[in-house]
Amino acid sequence: MEYFSVSHLLCDYLAVATFIATAFVVYSLWLLFYRPFDLFRDYTELGFEQISNARNFKNNVVKRHFINQYRKRRKIGDLPPSYPNGWFAILESEEVKRNSVREVDALGLNLVAWRGESGTCYVADAYCPHLGAHLGVGGKVAKECIECPFHGWKFDGVSENLVSVPNVDPVPPFVKLKTWPVHESFGFVYIWYHAENEKPLWWPDIVTEVESGQWKYRGRSEFRVACHIQEIPENGPDSAHLGVVHSSFFTNGAIPNESRVSWSFLKHGWAATWAPNSDPGREHEALMRVYHHIILFNKISCLHMPVDVHQIGPGIVHMHFDTIFGKGILIQNVTPLEPMMQRVVHRFYSSPTFLHPLGLLVLHSEGVQISRDIRIWNRKTFLRNPVFTKVKQIQVFRRWYSQFYSKNSAKLDHDSSFKRGIKKLDF
Template identity: 85%
Template sequence: MEYYNNIVLKWSTEYLAATIILGGTAYGLWLLFYRPFDLFQDYTELGFEQISNGRKFKNNAAKRHIINQYRERRKNGDLPPSYPNGWFAVLESNELKRNTVREVDALGLNLVAWRGESGKCYVADAYCPHLGAHLGVGGKVAKECIECPFHGWQFDGVSENLVSIPNVDPVPPFVKLKTWPVHESFGFIYIWYHAENEKPLWWPDIVTEVENGHWKYRGRSEIRVACHIQEIPENGPDSAHLNVVHSSPITNGTNTNELRVSSSFFKHVWTASWAPNSDPDREHEALMRVYHHILFFNKISCFHITVDVHQIGPGIVHMYFETIFGKGILIQNVTPVEPMMQRVVHRFYSSPTFVHPLGLLVLHGEAIQVCVLLISKFQRDPPE
């Protein structure tokens, strides 16, 4: 009996070990070849190292409070308009399911977004014109309408009109809820903002390969940045900074404890040209072509990439990648949350031949290089 028990125990041990190995391998392959990239970095992680280094904070709230104090003490001078005219991403499409409501804060506005039974998305001012209830907190979807959680008033997303009041017929024809022009594509929900309330003067570019599903979604990153919106897109024409700020390997991130590689062994090399779009119908767009390669030991050149950059208005950037592995697009959206706070979101899509691990590397590298830029550009010692 003991002999058979030992055999059973041995088989059980071997079976458990094999299960762990196979499970771990499968999980590793899933991480590497299937799971989309997803990164979030708060503004307190970027550009304030001189405040946080060597300090012990009781909690994140204490750190945020001290950093906000330094932000308020900075001498910014006269700022350009904080909310320029254009299309801005206020949500990602997967954040708003059918027949659901979301509260949205962007462009210094309190907004409500909902997706009707048809699947169409609507964005409106958040407060009910009746008694000011917030439609994004407890509001409901009724077909294509948003229903106020206070008295059940229903506003149509298409016409802006008040269409129903419980036990009241007819409804007052003059009551409306201000809605915003909405455009939804490649995973983002955009609204048109204009300081003088003009209708859209242009529309975001359509990326056919993404819209028809031929290119695969590889992941996203989101970074909060404590700066003015103008400071981010102005880096497009500033090609002189590329070989100064972005020459270091992507492993050389913002944390001094991260793995670092000597630039004499490995570095990025950039060449770029920039010009406004000559098409009279595309005056809101600027074009940049970037040539990139990696240089090993200052001699061996490899991993050549051509990137065509389209700066579309103040808040949208399309970066078209062309490599030996295939093509892809990195979509960047910069949305002002408040005058000196921006939400920067990237999504990367690529052709099936552009293998998933390489897509993850592009997203990771972009996030690292953006952080390096932000720290080098926006980190300033607080005034005395």
């Protein structure tokens, strides 16, 4: 009887151990081959390490307060206007479900987004023209209309017209709700912003393989960056920084969550070209070719991978990968939340042969590399007339980028007071 009890107990332990091991294997496979990558980093995590290290911040609110004090004392420089003209991603598509309403703050605007019964997404100014209620706070969707939570006024997303007022018939024909041109692709909701209220001058590019679902979604990353929007795409023509900022695999703990191990025998090798697109009708685009490879022992070059980069307007970047494993595209969207705060979101899609673990590796590597840039962007000043040696690609970039500013583009002045279009632009 005792032998039976012990053997029975051992069988139970073995069954439990087998179940745990199987669950662990299944979970690991799910993480590696199915779960999309997801990363978020706030601006307070990068570039302010000396503040965090100098004080033992047990309260994140206190830490944020100290960091914001540093931000207020920062010399921002003679900045270009805060909000360029172009298409900007204000939401990711899954954030706006059918028949739902979302409050959105971007580009210095208070907006409301809703998705009608048809599945179409609409974006409008947030405040009801009746008595100013915020339509994103308690508003409801009725077919393609949004209903004000204050007095029940309904506005049509297609026509902008007021279509219904409780106990009033007919409704005032002159009342409208300002809506914004919307484009939806790559899992993002874009709006067209223009300081002169001009209609869209161009449209974001579409990749058929992504829109048709042939390529798989591999994940996303999101960052908050405390800088002017132009600082971020200006990194493209600045190829000189690649060998300084992005050559090492690890940074000896200089950036949080990066390894403290230094592998001096293993480095990234970089080369890049950048130029505005000269094709008619594509003046809003710039083209970059990045050549990336691995260097072993400072001698052996291997794993060469070219990446075609398309800067589309002021805030959209498409990075095209073509490897022996298949093709993929990394979408980067930079959206100003306020003059000196940007939201940067990446989404990666790839062909089925570009296996999910490789997609995770791309997103992780991009997160590591851009974190190194953000650490600098969060603390630098903007120099209107930088000192150059031989390469003047940044000047070429600034002339190209200046097309996205116009007479009434809002500008943050030196004294940090927010003014609109009172200075002549000179780029």
